Amino acid sequence: MTDFRVPNPYDALPDLPALEVTSESFTEGAALSSAQLGGVMGVEGGLDRSPQVSWSAGPEGTRTYVVTVFDPDAPTASGFWHWSVANIPAGVTSLPEGACTGDDTSGLPEGAVVVRNDAGFKGFVGAAPPEGHGPHRYILAVHAVGDQIELGEDASCAFVGFNLFGQGLARGTTTATFEQ
16 A cells, blocks of 8 residues: 555544444545545546445444544645534444435434535535645544534534544544545
């Protein structure tokens, strides 16, 4: 695999029990399909469809889940958040592809809350690294959480991530790549 410019950010977080995460949309180490590319960000053929994801049940005490997609290789000091869905009910252990397409979040389970991504809207924005910047990793993570995360109307993905630091009970990831 390619040497990336920055380490995997999840390696710097406290160890948590592992959730098994699988995806028909994200194959570990493989390139993303056009469904998860950023059409709103100008990638030809990009559909901005959230990935399909399934996960194993969290440990005892899990009340909700959070699903995120993060690009640590974006040319910023803070990476780029593509998607964050919090407060997914504990009885849900999968989301279909396209549960969020752009800012249409109607395919998500009742109670789930989508927060503002780094493109500035509440929804999924697909991969769109700068041309010639090299391969980027897109980390699809699922977090088991002990309670709902209190989110204001303008909450960001980074705010959700900050709350996961103290409230996460378990975590699992899978990573795909893309470059232009």
